[in-house]
Amino acid sequence: MPFSSLLHGLRRLGRWTLGPGQNEPLLLSARDDVEGRHYAVGYRLDGSQVFMTPVPQRCHAIVTHPVEPLAVFVARRPGTQSYLIDLRSGRLVQTLDSPRYRHFYGHGVFHGTGEWFYATENDTSDPGRGLLSCYRFDGSQLVREGELSTHGLGPHEVVWMPDGETFVIANGGIRTEAESRVEMNLDAMEPSLVLMHRNGELISKEILDLQMNSIRHLAIAEDGTVLACQQYMGGSLDPAALLGIKRPGQAFEAFPVAEAQRQAMAQYTASVAVHSTLRLVALTAPRGNRFFIWDLDSGGLRLDAPLPDCAGVGAVEDGFVVTSGQGRCRHYDCRQEKIAMRPLELPAGLWDNHLLLHA
Amino acid sequence: MFRPRFLLTGLALVLGACSPQDPQAQTSAALAEQVLLPAYSRWADADRALSSSAIAFCSGQEDLEKARAAFFTAQKAWAELQPLLIGPLAENNTAWQVQFYPDKKNLVARQVEQLLKTNSQIDKSTLDKASVVVQGLTAYEYILFDSNIELANAEQKARYCPLLMAIGEHQQTLAQTILAKWKETDGMLAQLSKFPNQRYADAQEAIADLLRVQVTALDSLKKKLGVPLGRQSKGIPQPFQAEAWRSESSLLSIAASLAGAQALWNGVEGRGLRTLLPSEQKPLAERIDSAYADSKARLDELQQQSLQYWLAEPTGIAKLNAFYDSLNTVHRLHESELAKALGIQLGFNANDGD
Numbered sequence: 001m002p003f004s005s006l007l008h009g010l011r012r013l014g015r016w017t018l019g020p021g022q023n024e025p026l027l028l029s030a031r032d033d034v035e036g037r038h039y040a041v042g043y044r045l046d047g048s049q050v051f052m053t054p055v056p057q058r059c060h061a062i063v064t065h066p067v068e069p070l071a072v073f074v075a076r077r078p079g080t081q082s083y084l085i086d087l088r089s090g091r092l093v094q095t096l097d098s099p100r101y102r103h104f105y106g107h108g109v110f111h112g113t114g115e116w117f118y119a120t121e122n123d124t125s126d127p128g129r130g131l132l133s134c135y136r137f138d139g140s141q142l143v144r145e146g147e148l149s150t151h152g153l154g155p156h157e158v159v160w161m162p163d164g165e166t167f168v169i170a171n172g173g174i175r176t177e178a179e180s181r182v183e184m185n186l187d188a189m190e191p192s193l194v195l196m197h198r199n200g201e202l203i204s205k206e207i208l209d210l211q212m213n214s215i216r217h218l219a220i221a222e223d224g225t226v227l228a229c230q231q232y233m234g235g236s237l238d239p240a241a242l243l244g245i246k247r248p249g250q251a252f253e254a255f256p257v258a259e260a261q262r263q264a265m266a267q268y269t270a271s272v273a274v275h276s277t278l279r280l281v282a283l284t285a286p287r288g289n290r291f292f293i294w295d296l297d298s299g300g301l302r303l304d305a306p307l308p309d310c311a312g313v314g315a316v317e318d319g320f321v322v323t324s325g326q327g328r329c330r331h332y333d334c335r336q337e338k339i340a341m342r343p344l345e346l347p348a349g350l351w352d353n354h355l356l357l358h359a
Numbered sequence: 360m361f362r363p364r365f366l367l368t369g370l371a372l373v374l375g376a377c378s379p380q381d382p383q384a385q386t387s388a389a390l391a392e393q394v395l396l397p398a399y400s401r402w403a404d405a406d407r408a409l410s411s412s413a414i415a416f417c418s419g420q421e422d423l424e425k426a427r428a429a430f431f432t433a434q435k436a437w438a439e440l441q442p443l444l445i446g447p448l449a450e451n452n453t454a455w456q457v458q459f460y461p462d463k464k465n466l467v468a469r470q471v472e473q474l475l476k477t478n479s480q481i482d483k484s485t486l487d488k489a490s491v492v493v494q495g496l497t498a499y500e501y502i503l504f505d506s507n508i509e510l511a512n513a514e515q516k517a518r519y520c521p522l523l524m525a526i527g528e529h530q531q532t533l534a535q536t537i538l539a540k541w542k543e544t545d546g547m548l549a550q551l552s553k554f555p556n557q558r559y560a561d562a563q564e565a566i567a568d569l570l571r572v573q574v575t576a577l578d579s580l581k582k583k584l585g586v587p588l589g590r591q592s593k594g595i596p597q598p599f600q601a602e603a604w605r606s607e608s609s610l611l612s613i614a615a616s617l618a619g620a621q622a623l624w625n626g627v628e629g630r631g632l633r634t635l636l637p638s639e640q641k642p643l644a645e646r647i648d649s650a651y652a653d654s655k656a657r658l659d660e661l662q663q664q665s666l667q668y669w670l671a672e673p674t675g676i677a678k679l680n681a682f683y684d685s686l687n688t689v690h691r692l693h694e695s696e697l698a699k700a701l702g703i704q705l706g707f708n709a710n711d712g713d
Contacts, residue, residue, distance in 0.1 A: 032707070034699065060713060076713055106713055156713075216713075237491075263452040270708060286708045290450075306450070306558050308568055311708050325707030326567055328560035343560030349704035353713055 030059035030352035047345030051090020060106030128175030130155035312355030323351035383562035389630035391551035405436035413527035438615035442576035
């Protein structure tokens with residue numbers, strides 16, 4: 001057998017690629033190794049590694065610059081370092097150190113012009129007071145220039161409305177102190193979904209029924225529909241709605257999740273993603289070891305699948321890609337009525353709760 | 360420069376991952392067929408017997424002692440299943456229907472009484488719609504063992520019997536439904552035996568899932584012992600927070616769960632998780648063997664009396680604490696060293712997410 005045929009066979013058999021698959025989107029995520037060391041990683045979906053940069057602190061979400069081949073890997077709470085990384089090589093361009101009495105909450109956004117970066121932060125001199133730090137991009141570095149209030153406690157994810165000028169902020173409602181992940185106010189949580197203008201002006205502030213239902217992660221459809229997923233801090237039998245939706249011009253309300261799926265989440269969700277073209281919403285529930293997909297408009301269930309310690313989820317052209325803290329990453333082709341799952345040739349396990357697919 | 364040898368090795372690896380020679384696939388399949396499926400079958404058998412026993416007891420054809428014996432068998436079968444809680448029974452909180460534990464607020468007693476107050480004619484269909492609190496073995500145990508219920512009194516027996524029979528029937532149906540999901544085409548047995556499938560991308564994922572449920576159950580065993588021992592309440596014993604305290608079968612349940620966990624480790628004819636350890640890990644395998652042996656020896660001695668008996672006096676508490684420490688050793692060896700030796704990451708985000 002000629003070498004090239006053997007190579008081709010191998011490639012097809014195991015979906016191994018010996019060269020970088022430039023046409024595949026770049027999967028960006030925080031990941032650990034078995035020794036507990038932290039990395040900022042970039043992989044093509046065919047399994048080829050673009051970079052794996054060691055970083056001192058564990059990161060959470062990734063925010064790409066809209067113009068430059070750069071991304072911020074944001075520290076997971078209560079981390080005090082975020083990392084600006086060159087996506088071509090993985091080179092660490094800059095370490096953002098939190099000032100005194102501040103730490104990151106794992107999420108942020110770049111403004112569409114690329115001139116400003118915003119990150120959710122904790123004011124530990126008044127534990128839990130939510131802030132959005134404002135960093136100006138000077139062409140090579142990020143320079144901290146100011147702060148805005150998030151109008152709530154313990155902010156977590158922040159995203160843009162489609163106008164690119166309105167923040168959507170998930171205020172988790174939980175007070176935590178510096179260097180701690182221990183909740184101080186479970187009896188007096190104040191979770192809220194805030195819409196806020198880029199100048200800091202509050203547009204709206206909404207809550208769900210249960211006060212212990214911490215709003216944490218967000219996804220936005222192209223039409224401005226906001227999806228929010230929650231982590232419930234109360235009893236395991238309480239009927240907490242863990243997926244919320246705010247359709248354009250409407251109030252924030254529970255997404256119509258059936259009881260079987262709601263219970264299967266074990267009161268905890270990790271990541272939510274929207275597919276604007278296929279009109280789908282996907283959700284990972286690592287404590288329940290389940291991955292779900294629903295029709296965004298009808299609320300009909302499309303997939304309820306086992307996936308151990310499922311973590312990050314992101315939309316690709318034909319469906320979704322999901323990572324796992326324990327097992328293999330998966331691709332779900334959602335174009336047909338029957339959703340087809342295919343394991344990806346990426347390293348298994350130890351992926352953090354969020355991923356970003358960078359085209 | 361080509362490296363044909365490397366390529367052939369690579370090819371062998373790729374092919375090996377799909378072939379029956381893959382030790383992980385072999386072990387998963389063997390455990391599914393020889394350990395898990397038989398345990399689920401025993402559970403279904405025990406629940407069938409439980410349902411028949413409830414009917415016989417309520418129609419006066421069986422005495423209370425026999426009815427209680429059927430409960431012990433069902434409770435033991437369920438306890439043995441807990442380290443094997445993978446697949447259909449582990450999903451959608453179905454397991455809550457089997458047993459309501461922990462019951463910190465005595466919800467079982469309150470909700471059973473409330474249900475009987477509002478429904479004079481309880482049958483399976485009423486129970487199917489009721490709370491999980493009253494559907495399972497804990498409610499069944501309450502009826503047969505609670506000191507406030509006098510089943511020798513015909514009026515009281517008539518009051519509780521419809522619920523007892525309904526629980527028996529509910530459990531029987533539930534167990535049969537779950538067992539069917541194990542046996543059906545592409546069901547759980549198949550998913551643990553042939554890879555890849557819609558649940559597992561490869562055999563390593565199946566082994567990881569088996570280890571995960573085993574470790575979770577070992578951790579739960581520590582809680583089941585630690586809570587009544589007062590390890591979470593400043594050393595003040597909490598005997599009514601024990602599993603199956605009314606029937607004084609807490610230690611029986613712990614023994615059955617520990618045996619279930621050990622069955623995953625040993626397998627039948629040596630085809631368990633132990634066989635996946637490479638030869639250089641023999642010392643670890645021996646440490647796990649002796650940790651199980653130590654735990655079991657301590658438990659054998661404790662089982663001569665009930666948990667409540669030991670909790671009542673200081674020597675007993677010391678013995679229980681020593682047993683707890685031995686369980687902790689078994690748990691830690693699995694959670695850290697065995698997981699690492701098998702290359703398995705347990706609950707990276709599930710336990711420590713954000």
